[in-house]
Amino acid sequence: MFSAVRPVRSLLIAIFILMAGGGFISTLVSVRLETAGASALLIGLVGSTYFVGLTLGSLQAATVIRRVGHIRAFASFVSLLSASTLAYGLYQASGFWAALRLIDGFCIAGVYVCLESWLNDRADPAARGSVLGAYMIALYAGQGLGQYLLTISGANPTWPFVMASILLSLAVLPVTLTRASSPVLGDYQALSMRRLYVASPLGMVGAVLAGVALGAFYGLGAVHAQRIGLDLPATAAFMSAVILGGVTLQWPLGWLSDRFDRRMVILAVFAAVTGVAIGITLLGSPGTALLLLGGIFGGLSFALYPLCVAHTNDRLTSAERVGASAGLVLVYSAGAAAGPLAGAASMSALGPAGLFLFIAACAAAATGFGLWRLAARPSPPGELQQSYQALPHTTPMSAGLDPLTEDRS
Template sequence: MLAIITPVRSLLVAIFVMMAGSGFLSTLIGLRLERAGSGTMVIGLIATAYFGGLVLGALRAGDVVRRVGHIRAFAAFVALLSASTLTYALLQQPLLWAVLRLIDGLCIAGVFICVESWLNDRAEAETRGTVLAFYMVALYSGQAIGQLLLRSGNSAPQIPFELASILISLAIIPVCLTRSAAPALEDAASLPLRRLFAASPLGVVGAGMTGLLLGAFYGLAAIYARRIGLSLADTASFMMTVILGGVALQWPLGRLSDRFDRRRVIIACFAATLGVSIALAMAPTGAALFALGALFGGLSFALYPLCVAFANDRLLPSERVTASGQLVLLYSVGAALGPIGAAAAMTAAGAGGLFLFIAFAAAAMLAFGLWRLAASDPVPAAAQQDFQILPRTTPVAALLDPAGPEPNPENR
């Protein structure tokens, strides 16, 4: 096991440290804007700017990597992200912060493209699943642990931004000192969206709708937590609980979908997400809130890889990697729209409006899924590919799927 990750250990350390520094910024920025008296719609629009940056970066950052190489591009993206993070501590102005969040999203997408394409080049076909699993652990554990840094601002409000900037800057070191040769980033093939939708309407709509509900959550969950009376420390714990719950349930639900009709598992997850969201909208307290948060994370985080797996079941093997890249872009577009809708719901219905909006999105997807269940036949069990957990980052992450193409040995 250690021999498999040794060639990529510097990349895994870098992504862990970077996510520990940047993964809590959405929570922190939402809380600071709330405390300064910004309206819910303003907070939602600033959250949307971040996801818009992710979409822009996923589409354009690859050009930078091809032009200057992985190590220089990684250093440039991380340096700009670190500078952006420090700028939040200098001036709290919503328009400026929206621009900074757009820059943050673009930079993080660039970092993901560098790391994921590099991991794909280092991994052998038979070890991709293991490399991907360690990458997911590094990414989500860093994001979860980073939530604890929210508590560092009690003595001085700028400290969380400074700590975030320090960690983000430190992420450059293991990459710049690596002995591993950086690969060439190849152009990705294209798959018309019409062809993808015709092959798997449920997979396409499900990926976009999952982005809608998770974008809403990441953008405004901290505001929800504070408005129902949680302390800053409990808000950090709630966010961490949701993320860790999301990691815990993805594999069991995925294995369940391998054994049964995957459409039914997807529909059941959306139905359960609907129920949990309604319960969270009622603002439970104590252990019930954290239990429901963990369950929400487990269900909602599993939806995207389930939708990708189902779409891949209905595609040719040669189309699967490109399709997965298209689906992560659809997810990102949905995530950019989610905070706006959730902000409007919270403005109308209070804190619980966040989860009412998520419940509405889950209900719409549940209805669509039931229609697709009646309108189409299941994929034969023998034709289903094995479920694989995939990050919701950039189209390059699809290359880490064990079903993807062979890495180019000339780039090693």
């Protein structure tokens, strides 16, 4: 694996530093708004704007990259992201912060498109799986460890924003100083929504509901933690446990889905998410058990999107798979944009428990839909199932790192 990632190590270092600096801003914004007395609905609205920006960036960032090149585009996206991060410390108002979150989402999507398309170009075809695995580890490790920057506020509430901006600025260096040539950006056309649904109703609906659930968690998970009595260090530990747990179960669950009926594995994971979310609701108190359940929740829920992609690929030709992954990223992002608002409505009605009850309801709905699909259409024969590949839910460009999508004819 080390020999496979050596040609792209500067890109992996960049995404790790960038996510360490920018990956905790969502948590920090939610905590600050909660401390200021904002309602769950208002916090959810601010959280939703990030995913709206992420969706817009996924669609538009390629135009910027084609115009100025990867390095200049990357530097521009990160510079704007660093500036918007510092701007949080200037003025705290929900409308202003919502606009900043929209900018953040657009810039993060631009960064993902830059790095993922570059990784696609630099990765040896035989090593795509190793490169993708290293990319996901760097991304989620940076995001998970970055949560602990929440605790550095001290006497100055702007310090976390300043530290985040410093790290974001440093993330530019490995890319701008690289001697590797910039790639030519490929064109990834998303499959139509109708074709996606016809090919795999469970894949499409599962991706949407996974996006709704995880969007609600990212937007309001820290608010839930604060409202059940966790202090700032404990909130950071809980958020980190979920994110780092998201890496741990993807490969074991993928291994199972390659050897058994993939739809049954997806249903089992959705059902398990339902149970774990209810368990977190019933626990409702700080402690080691909450961290453990949070890690299990992350491991299960983060695996849902790549499982849905793999199931959809089972019913498509190789030429359609990149477009299908691109389409699934977009429907996932649309679900994630709706998640914080819907989760906030549940919290407003039911209190802190409302967040994970809402997530449990989403997972239960997906389980029910999957049971109906099992009865409506038989699963493909085991020998026709494609190999599972863990994928981040970032942008359509990540699909190009899946070895199964290499044939784009």
